[in-house]
Amino acid sequence: MTQGKNELVFCPLGGAGEIGMNMNLYGYGSQDEKKWIMIDIGVGFTDDSVPGIDLMVADPDFIVQRKKDLLGILLTHAHEDHIGAIAHLWPLLECPIYATPFTASLIKEKLREKRVQVGDNLKTIQLNGNVNLGPFDIDYVSLTHSILEPNALSIKTPAGTLFHTGDWKCDSEPLIGEKMDEGKLKDIGDKGVLAMICDSTNIFSEGRSGSEKDVRDSMMTIMENIKNRIVVTTFASNASRMETVFKCAEKAGRHLSLVGRSMHRIYNTARDCGYLQDIKPPLDPRDAKKIPRNKIVYLCTGSQGEPMGAMNRIVNEEHPDVFLDKDDTVIFSSRIIPGNEKKLFKMHNILVKREINVLSEDNAFIHVSGHPARDEMKDMYSWIRPKIAIPVHGEHRHLKEHYDFAKLQGVKHPALIENGDIIKIYPGEPKIIDKVHNGKMLVDGNRLIDEDSRFLKDRKNIASNGLMDVTLLISKKGQLDRNPIINLRGLPLNDEEFDEILYDLEDEIVNITSTYSLNNKKQEKNLIDGLKSNLKKIIYSKTKKRPYTNIILIRL
Numbered sequence: 001m002t003q004g005k006n007e008l009v010f011c012p013l014g015g016a017g018e019i020g021m022n023m024n025l026y027g028y029g030s031q032d033e034k035k036w037i038m039i040d041i042g043v044g045f046t047d048d049s050v051p052g053i054d055l056m057v058a059d060p061d062f063i064v065q066r067k068k069d070l071l072g073i074l075l076t077h078a079h080e081d082h083i084g085a086i087a088h089l090w091p092l093l094e095c096p097i098y099a100t101p102f103t104a105s106l107i108k109e110k111l112r113e114k115r116v117q118v119g120d121n122l123k124t125i126q127l128n129g130n131v132n133l134g135p136f137d138i139d140y141v142s143l144t145h146s147i148l149e150p151n152a153l154s155i156k157t158p159a160g161t162l163f164h165t166g167d168w169k170c171d172s173e174p175l176i177g178e179k180m181d182e183g184k185l186k187d188i189g190d191k192g193v194l195a196m197i198c199d200s201t202n203i204f205s206e207g208r209s210g211s212e213k214d215v216r217d218s219m220m221t222i223m224e225n226i227k228n229r230i231v232v233t234t235f236a237s238n239a240s241r242m243e244t245v246f247k248c249a250e251k252a253g254r255h256l257s258l259v260g261r262s263m264h265r266i267y268n269t270a271r272d273c274g275y276l277q278d279i280k281p282p283l284d285p286r287d288a289k290k291i292p293r294n295k296i297v298y299l300c301t302g303s304q305g306e307p308m309g310a311m312n313r314i315v316n317e318e319h320p321d322v323f324l325d326k327d328d329t330v331i332f333s334s335r336i337i338p339g340n341e342k343k344l345f346k347m348h349n350i351l352v353k354r355e356i357n358v359l360s361e362d363n364a365f366i367h368v369s370g371h372p373a374r375d376e377m378k379d380m381y382s383w384i385r386p387k388i389a390i391p392v393h394g395e396h397r398h399l400k401e402h403y404d405f406a407k408l409q410g411v412k413h414p415a416l417i418e419n420g421d422i423i424k425i426y427p428g429e430p431k432i433i434d435k436v437h438n439g440k441m442l443v444d445g446n447r448l449i450d451e452d453s454r455f456l457k458d459r460k461n462i463a464s465n466g467l468m469d470v471t472l473l474i475s476k477k478g479q480l481d482r483n484p485i486i487n488l489r490g491l492p493l494n495d496e497e498f499d500e501i502l503y504d505l506e507d508e509i510v511n512i513t514s515t516y517s518l519n520n521k522k523q524e525k526n527l528i529d530g531l532k533s534n535l536k537k538i539i540y541s542k543t544k545k546r547p548y549t550n551i552i553l554i555r556l
C-alpha cells in the first residue's frame with residue numbers, strides 16, 4: 001500500500017450514542033479497499049419494551065460484508081458491554097480474536113457454553129504485549145478500571161498513532177492487577193498521537209472517581225461494627241471488590257460464602273490466572289447455613305436486581321441456602337445502573353419492611369466507579385495530547401459534553417460522531433465521509449433477530465392486547481362442519497363473561513360465514529378479514545381491548 005493515496009478511518013457500529021454494545025472499527029487503505037480491525041464486541045441490555053428479550057448487539061452487517069478484510073477482533077477487557085456478543089457474532093466474522101489471559105479465559109467459557117468452535121482463532125496476548133495485523137501495529141497498555149486486565153490499545157499505523165482507551169479510571173491503588181503506568185502514557189503522548197478515542201461514561205462527574213483501596217478501608221470499618229448476618233452484593237466481575245469482601249470478612253472473624261454462578265466463575269478464573277491467591281477459600285452456601293449468623297458474610301450476584309440473581313431470590317425468600325432475619329445487614333456495593341432503579345428500590349423496600357439494615361451508595365461509602373471523572377480525564381488528555389479526540393462509550397449527551405471538554409483541554413480537532421459514521425482521521429482534517437448501515441439486533445433465545453422483525457411486533461401485540469385464536473372446520477359441501485373452536489388468552493374476563501362472549505363470538509361467526517361460499521378460495525381473504533374485524537369489535541365492546549387475532553380455516 002502506498003501511503004499517498006491511503007486513508008485512515010474510524011467507524012463505531014455500537015457504543016457511540018448509547019452505553020453498551022461497544023463495537024469499534026478502524027480501517028486503513030485506499031478509498032475502495034481497506035484492511036479493518038475491530039475493537040470490542042459487546043452486548044447491551046434492552047428496556048422492558050420487548051417481552052422476553054434482555055440482550056441486544058450492534059448490527060455487524062457492514063463488516064460482515066467485508067469480512068475477508070477483517071484482520072482480527074481485539075478485546076480491551078472482559079465486561080459484557082465489550083465481549084458479550086462474541087459467541088453470537090463470531091460465526092458471522094470468523095477471524096482471530098485477541099485478548100489478555102483473564103479476558104481470554106472468560107471468552108473461552110462463553111464460546112464453550114454456546115458451543116461455538118473457533119479452533120485456534122482465540123489468541124492470548126500477555127499484559128502490555130503486542131500484535132501486528134497488516135498496517136496496524138498494536139500495543140496493549142495496562143490501565144485500571146473495575147475489572148482485572150483493562151487495556152488501552154496504542155495502534156501505530158502508517159498514518160499515525162491512535163490511542164483507544166477502552167474503559168478506564170486512574171486508580172492509584174487498584175489492590176490487585178497491574179497499576180497504571182503514567183510514565184508510559186506520557187511517553188506515548190511524547191511520540192505523538194494523531195487521535196484518541198476515549199471513554200465518556202463519567203464526563204459529568206467532577207473530581208476523581210476514588211480508589212478500590214478507599215472502599216476497602218471503609219468496608220473494614222463498616223463490617224467490624226455489624227453484629228449479625230452480612231450479605232454483600234456487587235458485580236462479580238470486580239475481582240478487587242471480591243477480594244475486599246474476603247479480606248473484610250477475615251478481619252471481622254467471619255467465614256465467607258460465594259453465592260451465584262458468576263461469583264464462582266470469576267473467582268475460579270481469577271485464581272487460574274494467578275490472582276486472589278492470598279485469601280481463605282470460600283464456604284459452600286450449604287455448609288455456611290451451619291455457621292452462626294454473626295460469623296458469616298455472603299457475597300452474592302444480582303446487584304442490579306436481576307430476577308434470577310442470588311440477591312433477588314434471597315430478598316424474596318426463595319433461595320434454598322441463604323436466609324435473612326431481622327437486624328441482619330445487606331450491603332449493595334455497586335452503583336445503580338440507570339433503568340434498574342425500580343427493581344432495586346423494590347428490593348430495598350422489602351428489606352426495610354422486614355427490619356433488615358440496607359447499606360447502599362446513598363448512606364455509606366461502599367463503592368467507587370470504574371470510569372474516569374473529569375480530573376482523571378484532564379490527566380489523560382495532558383499525557384496523550386492527541387490532535388484529534390473522538391468521544392465514545394456514551395449516550396449522545398455524554399459524547400457532546402466530552403466533545404466540549406476535549407476542546408477545553410486544547411485538542412485541535414475534537415469530533416462528534418455516532419454509530420455508523422465513518423470518520424476520516426487521515427489525511428487532512430477529520431471529517432465524516434460516509435454513513436453505513438447500523439442498528440441493533442436482539443438476542444431472542446438462541447437467535448439474532450432484526451429489531452423490526454414481524455414476529456416481534458406480534459409478540460408485543462399479544463403481550464399488551466391478549467390473544468384470540470379461532471379455528472373453523474369446513475365440510476366438503478362448503479359449510480361449517482361443527483362449532484368453531486375459539487381460544488381466548490390474556491383478556492380481562494371473568495368466567496361468566498367468558499362463556500357469554502364465546503356464545504356471542506360463535507353467533508357472529510355463524511352469521512358471517514353463512515354469507516360466504518366457504519369453498520371458494522377467492523373469497524377466503526375477505527372472509528378472514530371480515531371475521532377478524534367483527535370478532536374484535538365484540539371483544540372491544542366488552543373489554544376495550546383489541547386482541548391479536550388469528551383465524552385458521554381447515555377444509556375437511
Ligand SMILES: [Zn+2]
Nearest residue numbers: 079081082167
Ligand atoms: Zn464499558
Ligand SMILES: [Zn+2]
Nearest residue numbers: 077079145167
Ligand atoms: Zn468496562
